[in-house]
Amino acid sequence: MEPILIYGFPAGSSMGLVAALEWMGRPYRLCRVDMFGEMRDPSYKRINPRVETPVLITDQGNVLTETMAIAAWLEARDTERRISFDPLSREADRMHQFMAFINTGFTGAFGPLWAAMEMRRTTPAMLAAIKAFGNDGVIERHDRLEEMIGDTQFLVADHPTLADGLLIGVARWLDFHQVIDKARWPKLAGLRRRIEANSAVIYAISLETGEISPGNGAFQGHVDLTEVTDRFGPE
Numbered sequence: 558m559e560p561i562l563i564y565g566f567p568a569g570s571s572m573g574l575v576a577a578l579e580w581m582g583r584p585y586r587l588c589r590v591d592m593f594g595e596m597r598d599p600s601y602k603r604i605n606p607r608v609e610t611p612v613l614i615t616d617q618g619n620v621l622t623e624t625m626a627i628a629a630w631l632e633a634r635d636t637e638r639r640i641s642f643d644p645l646s647r648e649a650d651r652m653h654q655f656m657a658f659i660n661t662g663f664t665g666a667f668g669p670l671w672a673a674m675e676m677r678r679t680t681p682a683m684l685a686a687i688k689a690f691g692n693d694g695v696i697e698r699h700d701r702l703e704e705m706i707g708d709t710q711f712l713v714a715d716h717p718t719l720a721d722g723l724l725i726g727v728a729r730w731l732d733f734h735q736v737i738d739k740a741r742w743p744k745l746a747g748l749r750r751r752i753e754a755n756s757a758v759i760y761a762i763s764l765e766t767g768e769i770s771p772g773n774g775a776f777q778g779h780v781d782l783t784e785v786t787d788r789f790g791p792e
């Protein structure tokens with residue numbers, strides 16, 4: 558069977574993995590999940606007890622959670638090195654470094670902003686304090702990322718890789734939460750422009766918004782979440 562990526566909307570980080578699947582060009586399926594709706598159904602815990610996306614159902618029918626584990630699964634199968642590099646190369650080390658930074662501190666910095674958005678019982682003063690703390694953390698992590706970016710067209714090379722996929726799924730949260738104008742970081746702004754103009758990323762974003770888009774031919778269609786849960790979730 559083809560692997561199935563469960564991706565979340567709205568604005569899920571998993572969008573970058575959808576783009577990576579397109580870049581990789583091997584047959585895959587997708588399962589689209591409303592993170593504020595069907596993901597909250599208790600049955601979702603059969604697929605991911607931590608109630609998060611992304612989740613990959615592998616070609617062996619195994620459930621694999623966590624972005625870094627899914628990226629490693631893809632990397633191991635990217636024998637044509639379309640989205641990764643020889644594991645012993647300097648580029649591979651640098652790609653892993655970016656991915657680790659993006660998936661930990663960079664992504665985590667947005668946590669308070671998501672929490673503030675979803676908080677039900679709070680006071681305006683507490684909300685303002687959480688948002689200010691969140692904004693400061695996001696800006697600081699962006700400052701650090703700007704320092705890390707080199708002279709290549711994309712994060713590691715002159716073509717997009719897994720690191721660019723991970724970045725673009727999350728970087729747009731800066732605009733979503735209206736933290737600050739992205740122009741503060743010229744290298745990152747240019748990089749985001751290039752990644753966002755990539756046809757696989759345009760395609761992945763269009764799927765998120767519910768458009769049915771054919772992609773480059775590797776996409777074999779959507780699978781319903783109930784089917785995924787029934788077939789691959791433990792009893």
Ligand SMILES: N[C@@H](CCC(=O)N[C@@H](CS)C(=O)NCC(=O)O)C(=O)O
Binds near residue numbers: 565608611622625660
């Ligand atoms: N450690 C997980 C985190 C994944 C994660 O935070 N996913 C978000 C969407 S981008 C999510 O599902 N959030 C739902 C929630 O927190 O309620 C990973 O790296 O895959």
